[in-house]
Amino acid sequence: MADESGIIATKLANALIPDAEQSQGARMLSFGTNFVMDRMKREMGGLWVGGRVTLTHDTLSFTPNTLNVAAHAGDTARSVPLARVSEVTDRFGWFTRIVDVRTNDGEALTFRCFGARAFAEKTRAELGAARILVNNAGILKRHRFGDPGFEAEWDQTF
Numbered sequence: 001m002a003d004e005s006g007i008i009a010t011k012l013a014n015a016l017i018p019d020a021e022q023s024q025g026a027r028m029l030s031f032g033t034n035f036v037m038d039r040m041k042r043e044m045g046g047l048w049v050g051g052r053v054t055l056t057h058d059t060l061s062f063t064p065n066t067l068n069v070a071a072h073a074g075d076t077a078r079s080v081p082l083a084r085v086s087e088v089t090d091r092f093g094w095f096t097r098i099v100d101v102r103t104n105d106g107e108a109l110t111f112r113c114f115g116a117r118a119f120a121e122k123t124r125a126e127l128g129a130a131r132i133l134v135n136n137a138g139i140l141k142r143h144r145f146g147d148p149g150f151e152a153e154w155d156q157t158f
Contacts, residue, residue, distance in 0.1 A: 006056045006057055007054055007055070007056055008055045008056060008057065008122060008126060009054070009055045009119055009122045009123075010052055010053065010054040010055070011052065011053050011113040011114070011115060011119055012050075012051075012052055012113060012114075013050075013051065013052060013053040013062065013111045013112060013113035014048040014049060014050050014051070014111060014112050014113070015048070015049050015051065015053065015062040015064075015076070015078060015109065015110065015111040016044065016045065016046045016047070016048055016049075016110040016111070016112075017046050017047055017048075017049045017072075017076045017078070018045055018046035019046070019074070020041075020046055020047040020049055020072050020074075020076050021047075021072060021073045021074060022047075022071065022072060022073065024073070025070065025071075026070070026071040026072070047072070048112070049062075049064050049068045049072060049076045050064065050065050050067065050068045051063050051064035051065045051068055051076075051077075052065065053111050053113065053119070055119070055122060055123055055126060057082075057126065058081060058082055058083070059079055059080065059081055059082060060079070060080045060082060060085070060101060060109065060123060061077070061078065061079040061080070062076075062077060062078045062079075062109065062111060063077050064076045064077060078109050080101060080103060080107070080109050082126060082127055084103040084104055084105065084107075085101055085102070085103055085104075085123075085127055086102055086103060086104040087100075087101075087102040088100070088101050088102075088120050088123045088124045088127065089102075089120065090116050090117050090120040093112050093116075096112045096113055096114050096116055097112065097113075097116035097117055098110060098111070098112045098116065099111055099112070099113075099116050099119060099120045099123075101123065
């Protein structure tokens, strides 16, 4: 259930940002450990950035906290329209589970938080509601959910 602002769920989280780079200030303060950060980025496919993940009726977004805005060069915020989401999974992670959100064009938003399994379930439920709403609006006319060709038509719609 959403509050007045349209927010269904929000959590403190860390998002894996593939193109995140340390800011010049953060690199200067790391006192010779830059090679460790560079290696971690290579091995994990990005840097984990602290902030908040928020689910609304139309969007899943990640906003970095103030410390991480200062620690990273460039914009590390991410936003994915739910209409583009094709899959939401949660998996094992040390201390907190990890949620992977994949879009129909191959992009991914990966984040970790306490309560990740429940957050992933809320996201999947909202996806289902969005798809029913679109179908009830008559946008998808030729195929029903689960029919052969449904996914291709869905992708063309959005």
